[in-house]
Amino acid sequence: MSDAAARRIWIERRRWPDRPQSRARGYLLGHDEHGTWLGLPAGHEVLRGDAVLYRGPNPVVMCIPDDGWWVANWYDGAVELFVDVTTPARWFDDTVVLVDLDYGVMVQQGAARLVDAERFEEQRLLYEYPSTIEAGARAAASDVLALADAGTPPFALEVASGWFAMLRVVTDGAANGG
Template sequence: MTGSSQESPAAGVPVPVGAPIRVAMSKWGDQPHWRYSAIFLGSDEHGDWFGCPAGTHMERPGAQYVAPVDQVCLVPGRGSDLARSFVATFHAVGGPVSVYVDITTPPVWEGEDLGAVDLDLDVVRGTSGRIWIDDEDEFAEHRITFGYPERIVALASASCDRIHSLVSAEGAPFDAASSAPWFTLLEALVTDRPSPSGPRGV
């Protein structure tokens, strides 16, 4: 873990630790998908990390979601398209799952805005430790209805297989040790959290 921002956001334009960022996922064909605000946490050898405190509001056309627990997310750093075609979300204890990895096109930073195309497939580690691939039926449907190019189909399939193997092996960055310092930093940065009696300082 580093204590300062790195060059990967916006190809050399640093994003300060603690700065608000905007995440805008889309579906193929520039169709809007999940949108939400988050907090930039920093970078390490695995890529860029950002956090979503419990209570973060997320929305997409026809759906809304409020994060029930803190989440930290990893955007892979420099590398091949295969190595970078995912966004990983790690949930604090009490969340609906432990790890949720969206298979995407390689994420792109534009200043403090982060975007990627969601390619349907997800690799999930549940709270019991069970690991599975989600939304394979959606991927099979969308490759036809959205007209995914064959190179995108191949990239998504290969990335999904790669991530499934890494998550199953529980190696970095999909081990608890890799995300733990970022949860600690997020906790330190979020100084005002709701409580049953109203907001309080932490």
């Protein structure tokens, strides 16, 4: 296990244009042709400021593409995959910042569907998204829906399974002082 794989990282979610939403501390698991993979162990805390919003009961594995307008989240539970449409990720030393555009794709029981289209439209009008943001979000939602519905990597559980295994190794090592 490399030091990079065990590195802790803040995952900061914001709302357009740059309003704080939440943050969580996870692990940088690695990088492949699909993007950068992060993991949150079972029991992870999601914070707003210093207050705990909730504790995630299950582990989560995330894929952030190098230049895409989305972040894919695999959960243990009823939702197999939730892909948030976001502006492209911004990376800092120990933080990744994602601006959530209130639009997404959910995969349950192998079926993909768009979610939150009405919310996206409300937020787009309320916060006057620039045309480039609107176009990027709509294109990402359409592309992700087609790819996830077809089970195209990385939007397939088989791809995430290896990263869940890596998360277990990392969190077991951290729990044992590694």
